[in-house]
Amino acid sequence: MTSSSRARSFGAAAAAYAQHRPGYPAAAVDWALAPVAGGALRLLDLAAGTGKLTEGLITRGTVTAVEPDPAMLAQLRARFPGVDALEGSAEAIPLPDASFDAVLVGQAWHWFDADRAFAEVARVLRPGGVLAVLWNGDDAHVDWVRGMYEAGCWNSTVVRAPDDEPSLPAHPAFTPDGFAQFTNPIPTTVDGLIASLRTHSWALTAEPAVREATFDRIRAYLATRPETAPGEFDHPLVTDVVRVVRRERGPYWNA
Ligand SMILES: C[S@@+](CC[C@H](N)C(=O)[O-])C[C@H]1O[C@@H](n2cnc3c(N)ncnc32)[C@H](O)[C@@H]1O
Secondary structure, three states: OOHHHHHOOHHHHHHHHHHHOOOOOHHHHHHHHHHHOOOOEEEEEEOOOOOOOHHHHOOOEEEEEEEOOHHHHHHHHHHOOOOEEEEOEOOEOOOOOOOEEEEEEEOOHHHOOHHHHHHHHHHHEEEEEEEEEEEEEEOOOOHHHHHHHHHHOOOOOOOOOOOOOOOOOOOOOEEEEEEEEEEEEEEEOHHHHHHHHOOOHHHHHOOHHHHHHHHHHHHHHHHHOOOOOOOOEEEEEEEEEEEEEEOOOOOOOOO
């Protein structure tokens, strides 16, 4: 399975994605936007999917959403009819130069061609504007979460180690501006957790028999755990945010 087929897999489950995937904590969005806070912000949600991050942006400025998958975009448009939602990709953003104060990317930077995406984001950001890249992931310090990974036989292509700190590669158009992590507990049930996991690219692209066997093992494991067996519990997510600031255009970069 190639990375590009996984990147294109989400539309097949767009409605389930909209229903079951988590959003982002307000504190993470506040931190992402801190360098440009104040005034009327022009915000681009890039790879916006069904609008999970859009939801946290609409109270903070005028939001434009860009997303390549028509089925994901249809969910976003139905949920947020006031948002200007355009078909496009990170490598070809269909918007003018210097038209945003911040570009935010939720759970998607790893699908981009990083060099081309950096050049396009640098083009649409004003000097001093922010690129913030967010990821929701499990808190793998939690014992039952690590047990679930073992039950799923998941390796590092599916999950990350507890203390991994994500980063962006260096790019001459951007100055690194820090990393922050926020708790994002999601109330759920075993059925809800499995419904959410079914919208991940590994599940969408797995052989059906392998996928169902994986979920059978996870369901059986969660039934043995006192934290998850009785009914409602919190899925302990953490939201990682990496922030970089667009430099003034200068002789050191020509994007
Ligand atoms: C895991 S979803 C994240 C959606 C949304 N940002 C969220 O936080 O829920 C990844 C999204 O990235 C989109 N995507 C994949 N490759 C892309 C690219 N090259 N440029 C822009 N979006 C892309 C997919 O269509 C999908 O909607």
